[in-house]
Amino acid sequence: MMVYGFFADAVVVLHLFWIVFLIFGAFIGRRKAWVKIVHLGGLGFAFMIQFLGWYCPFTYLEVWLRRMQEPDAGYAGSFIIHYIESIVYIELPQNSILVMTCIVAFCSGWLYLRKPGDKNK
Numbered sequence: 001m002m003v004y005g006f007f008a009d010a011v012v013v014l015h016l017f018w019i020v021f022l023i024f025g026a027f028i029g030r031r032k033a034w035v036k037i038v039h040l041g042g043l044g045f046a047f048m049i050q051f052l053g054w055y056c057p058f059t060y061l062e063v064w065l066r067r068m069q070e071p072d073a074g075y076a077g078s079f080i081i082h083y084i085e086s087i088v089y090i091e092l093p094q095n096s097i098l099v100m101t102c103i104v105a106f107c108s109g110w111l112y113l114r115k116p117g118d119k120n121k
Contacts, residue, residue, distance in 0.1 A: 002067035008062050015058040015088050021044060036112065044107050046051035050098045059089070 022042050029036035049056060 004065045008065035008069060011058055011062040011065060012084050012088060014086050014095070015056065015062070018042070018056075018058065018111065019088060021048070026111040029108075030116070040112075043101075043108060046101050047105070050101055053094070089096055089109050 021039070025039035025042070027033060029039045048054070
């Protein structure tokens with residue numbers, strides 16, 4: 001069914017937006033408390049799935065939707081989704097992803113702990 005492919009593509013785009021939010025969310029979270037809570041929770045969850053060797057729930061959902069669309073298809077997404085997936089599911093060693101997660105968390109923590117008028121530090 002085409003509807004499964006549409007939803008699988010939507011999940012991939014949502015997954016990309018989630019990753020971008022985890023990387024840059026501290027800039028918004030400094031001004032909005034609810035964004036800060038979601039951002040810190042997301043970073044905590046990112047650490048948990050890294051340490052436990054899990055996959056993001058978006059990954060499982062996308063794979064399930066693709067299989068529901070066409071169980072035997074090698075690649076069922078659109079052209080644009082193909083390139084978005086190459087960003088979302090980048091082929092890097094697990095340690096590299098963990099290091100990048102730590103860097104994002106450190107930078108976010110620095111932004112959250114920095115005082116608003118503190119431009120020299």
